[in-house]
Amino acid sequence: METLKYFTNNQFVESSTDKYYKVFNPSTGEQIARCPRVTAAEIKKVIENAHKAYEGWSRTPVIKRVQILYKLRDLLVEHMEELSILVATEHGKVYEEAKGDILKAKEGTELAISMPSLMMGESLMDTSKGYDTVLYRESLGVFAGISPFNFPAMIPMGWMTPLCIACGNTIVLKVAGATPMTSLRIAELYREAGLPDGVLNIISCDRNDTQELLTNPLIKGISFVGSTSVGKYIYETAAKNGKRVQCLCEAKNHALVLNDAALDRTAAGIVNAAYGCAGERCMALPVVVAQEGIADALVAKIKEIASNLKVGPAYDKTSKLGPVYSAEHKQSVIDWIEKGLSEGAEMVLDGRNTVVKGYENGFYLGPTILDRVTPEMTVGNREIFGPVLCIKRVKTFEEGLAVMNGNPFANGSVIYTQNGYYAREFARNTDGGMVGINVGIPVPVGVFPFSGHKNSFFGDLHCLGKDAYRFYTESKCVTTHWFDEHEKTSTKVSTWDGTI
Numbered sequence: 001m002e003t004l005k006y007f008t009n010n011q012f013v014e015s016s017t018d019k020y021y022k023v024f025n026p027s028t029g030e031q032i033a034r035c036p037r038v039t040a041a042e043i044k045k046v047i048e049n050a051h052k053a054y055e056g057w058s059r060t061p062v063i064k065r066v067q068i069l070y071k072l073r074d075l076l077v078e079h080m081e082e083l084s085i086l087v088a089t090e091h092g093k094v095y096e097e098a099k100g101d102i103l104k105a106k107e108g109t110e111l112a113i114s115m116p117s118l119m120m121g122e123s124l125m126d127t128s129k130g131y132d133t134v135l136y137r138e139s140l141g142v143f144a145g146i147s148p149f150n151f152p153a154m155i156p157m158g159w160m161t162p163l164c165i166a167c168g169n170t171i172v173l174k175v176a177g178a179t180p181m182t183s184l185r186i187a188e189l190y191r192e193a194g195l196p197d198g199v200l201n202i203i204s205c206d207r208n209d210t211q212e213l214l215t216n217p218l219i220k221g222i223s224f225v226g227s228t229s230v231g232k233y234i235y236e237t238a239a240k241n242g243k244r245v246q247c248l249c250e251a252k253n254h255a256l257v258l259n260d261a262a263l264d265r266t267a268a269g270i271v272n273a274a275y276g277c278a279g280e281r282c283m284a285l286p287v288v289v290a291q292e293g294i295a296d297a298l299v300a301k302i303k304e305i306a307s308n309l310k311v312g313p314a315y316d317k318t319s320k321l322g323p324v325y326s327a328e329h330k331q332s333v334i335d336w337i338e339k340g341l342s343e344g345a346e347m348v349l350d351g352r353n354t355v356v357k358g359y360e361n362g363f364y365l366g367p368t369i370l371d372r373v374t375p376e377m378t379v380g381n382r383e384i385f386g387p388v389l390c391i392k393r394v395k396t397f398e399e400g401l402a403v404m405n406g407n408p409f410a411n412g413s414v415i416y417t418q419n420g421y422y423a424r425e426f427a428r429n430t431d432g433g434m435v436g437i438n439v440g441i442p443v444p445v446g447v448f449p450f451s452g453h454k455n456s457f458f459g460d461l462h463c464l465g466k467d468a469y470r471f472y473t474e475s476k477c478v479t480t481h482w483f484d485e486h487e488k489t490s491t492k493v494s495t496w497d498g499t500i
Helices: 040-058 062-078 080-091 095-113 154-166 181-193 207-215 228-240 263-279 292-307 327-343 397-405 420-429 465-471
Strands: 006-008 011-013 020-025 030-036 122-128 131-138 142-146 170-174 200-203 219-225 244-248 254-257 287-291 346-349 368-371 388-394 412-416 434-437 457-459 474-481
Touching (some): 062 154, 062 181, 142 154, 154 170, 181 200, 219 228, 228 457, 292 368, 292 388, 397 420, 412 420
Parallel strands (some): 170 200, 254 412
Antiparallel strands (some): 006 200, 346 368
């Protein structure tokens, strides 16, 4: 079993800790590594390394910074198979989903490569007569990225690292102790691409020691992805300590299915969105709000398709549904299913007793469907993060929209319909920040922001899109005035010195 190290100054360093996270292969249930919970002193040292690297890196022209990212992008392509298998092994995503995780890291890198254009400022000659103003965008310093277990490539190495460092900052990444291996391997590729010492640093630590990232004055900003309760705390604590913060949190995305929806394609889209990544993503589709005229037929079709999903080990390329990431999380999902049943939901498809031959110790759950979930049931309103689909039934479009908007989360929302009027009304009136019209997973490509609302996001600037470079830079306005021969000898100066 491998003992992992942390990464700083382009070196893998053995921690002095005696505390470790266990890293499992969820497909087999076997422990494959242990990840150090680095000490408080080591965290401070890593932050200092990032701070020391900042001056030289921030003064490196942006065009030269992104040349390293060009090389990194090519290395991601070159190692696509290896990295995809690594994600599948340590997390449990099936192969195509794991490959998508790496492709999304590549997408974020490609967005960062555009930084010379994105960071271009603005200018206006003669803002007042003889006065010119130029706006520049500048880096801030050291950022901390706190990433979750469920996307070990896309989030730390697509949403956070490339955009942060392309803007001229350095970063300390706290990766999830359960799934650290992909990020550590990509760090090697950054080193191979020529990234200078100290620009990228990777640690894992416990929640108490994470406090150092939220309060250390050398850290200028925090990007977090995780639970809402933790996100609220991070937002309040880091902001109180003068840092800019973006916190992407939980979701309970709903899809409204109207009577005129294309039944077969709609059911297939719902199954894909509900059970992809075993439901372990904040843009999963765990709730369907079905109009009564189509509800019975829709539930029957979803059950038919879901029942035929092949549950199996993640790195078997024929598997369509892999394990959840840990034994503890598997039990949590089972507890939620049983909670739903106790609340009065109707079991349509039960995945609790799924066993994969030859992989009996893996953390498998089959697709589960709970029907006739009512608004007061917690199972339909709280994030389960597993392969569980809840069905809520409504009479009208208006009732369905009200049910959806009554949820405290607002990452994504979806409507399935062939009616343009209702599609437009839905897009205009839903609370969801990312909206799908006949699109089950409405995550836009990275040139647009990942724009959750309500309790799904805390902050002002989202990740990705134009929000990304705004989050990782600050604006500086320079106003210039040159004296002509007459003004050189004048002692008269306007109170506003030409700014009106």
